[in-house]
Amino acid sequence: MKVLATYNIKGGVGKTATAVNLAYEAAIRGHRVLVWDLDPQGAATFYFRIRPKVKGGGKALVSGRRVLDEIIKASDYENLDVVPADFSMRNLDLLLEGSKKPLATLRRLLKSVAHEYDLVFLDCPPSISLASESVFRAADALLVPVIPTTLSIRTFEQLDRFVEENPEVVEELDVIGFFSMVDRRKRLHRELLVDLRQVRPDLLDAVIPAITDIERMGVHRQPVAAFAPGTRSARAYSALWTEINERL
């Protein structure tokens, strides 16, 4: 089982869109996939039309009284299940602080379902915190969507610094960055794509353009490839998944 976390310190960069669409893409290719909505905002849960409620709350889950197995919900798609967000899990950090081994908690919970899934996507809230550190420890790779702005290079610098300063937390974590919400009509985007690639040659070739179809996921409450198969947006996520899958 591989654990992939969509991560960025900033909100609104396409983390959730990435988790939901890549999970769907991987599932239709035959992977057994679990999406864990760690963001109390519950955007991923909303896209899958699941009511955001964990019986007994996230607290019971973290403290180990409830097992992940009882909370998982099937999505509308084969091979694709979801751990819905919990509004009561407002502050995952506080919950984790209360647990005995905060950093190992997510990892331990995931282990309990490792035989059932090939892939887990953790859809993370923004920020670096105790919750993020748990994610770094549980994940095999971070998927980092980057909107081409002059500041986005700082996202990587911050991540790199964290990885350098916390070798014991991060162990072997692959940081996989790619451009998100790219608007090729904007000259600045075109220029930054070239410049940023020079600084970070490890950025993926696949790019997710800014497309209204992707915005409309909120209307359809479905992955793009489910309501708009074969379109440019569906193809973009398919190509992104192909590249990530090869890298894993």
Next chain:
Amino acid sequence: MSEVHRFVVTGAGDPSAVLAGLAERAGLRVVSSTVVERTFLDTADGRLDAAGIVLELRRPLEGGASPTLVWVEAERLVATAPLDAPTAPRFASDLPPWPGAPHLASLMEMRALVPGPVTRSRLTTLAALDREEKTTARVVVDASALPDGTELPVLLEVHQLRGYQREAEKLEKLLVARLALEPTTTTAAANARRLAGAPAFLRSKLRLSLDPTAVAADAWRDVLRELTAAMTANFAGTLADTDSEFLHDFRVAVRRTRSVLQEGKGVLPPGARAHFRAGFKWLGDITTPQRDADVHLLDLPGLVQLLPADRVDALEPLHELLVERQRACHEQLVGDLRSWRRARLGQEWAAFLDGDGPWPPDSLDGDGGHPDGPPGADAPDASRPAIVVAAARIRKAHRRLVRDGRAIHAGSPATALHDLRKDAKRLRYLLECFGSLFPTGDVSVAVKPLKALQDTLGTFQDTEVQAHALEGFGDELVQRGAGAPTLLALGAVIEHVSARGAAARRQYAERFGAFDSRAVRGAYERLSDDAEAAT
């Protein structure tokens, strides 16, 4: 976990119409309804079926979408893949890049997928939705018919979704109350096979249950008939070269037949026995070149894996050479199998197995064989109990193997081990063909260590033959102008192969020791006691 409950719709009428009527009340919505032509795929020996897997090709009959390959296991849709090529995958290497494909490949091994029955199916999926329009349960209705119009039982499945068990239970109750449903475990694939009268899956194990009180002549013929059935079942696939296993199993049946004829001394009429021993020796011999070529090709991927990745390409010329040879050998074999001589052997053999009287009858002039008199005249064991005769032959073969095996020491020449392999084969065939006369427990204790010993002897001889053959290919590749990298890679492979043979040689003492243990010898002795007790 999510479960699927399957039912046969027993009432008349279209269940989809009834379901449409229920839609409002049950909160059901039709999410898809397509008509597809389905072709069920499996290996000729039904390996996927045995593992509870259904693999099918679905061609949409409306809308012109491309065909899809669908893998269903334990009622769960495991994976689907659109097919670019118009034809179904044949070998494991043709499967889509599914994460689970290696599992299918390990089941299939060298076997090809062959198209089984075809149906025209309307597949309707209905979803139970909650207030968020989220699916909480699914109903799948499968109304299929064979191409000739024969209708399969209509199947209805209720799919529970994880985390929504209660919703599925409620829905199922409602459906059971409204429709005439009967729980079932059979699949559409199984129904299609049954109604289409599809041939049973091939099996390489003999499924004999001989009557211990039968006379030897009858038991011998029963075994020979079963072996003939195996040859017949594998004949077409051998001619078409569908996969290498057809020829393999055909040859096994021929070898077993030869062995039963050999052990038929005193049981079968001597003239016929001599005539057919010669006939089946010839039949076995003509199949050997292609089998050797098949084995080289089957072994190649394993050999290539022994090489470092950067030298793998260097063996491509060897691969081409092997493919060419295999094709040539196959053409030759097809000619031989279609020859007049083969046809005549088949006819004579069928007449022999059918006839009670002397063979050959006057009309048939057996080449070299003397016409036999009435049954029993030259066959003193023919009317003795089969179990007694078989036990005596097994005892003799066992004694011989023990005697020769004990004589082997670290310095024995390779040929001594090759001869011992023949002894072992002889005993094994006897146990396989006549084992069902005896209590199963004793036979399995006798067979297990024999099998292990045979594996070791087989590896020892096969690696020697393989290394020798590879050297020969090396010479041929030199003549074709192969470069140094190819020859170096070949040299490395030969070294690995020889090392494997040497390891088998070292293993011999231990394997023979296990076979020659007191417990196993006891099991062989018990077979004789069993024979005595039975009469």
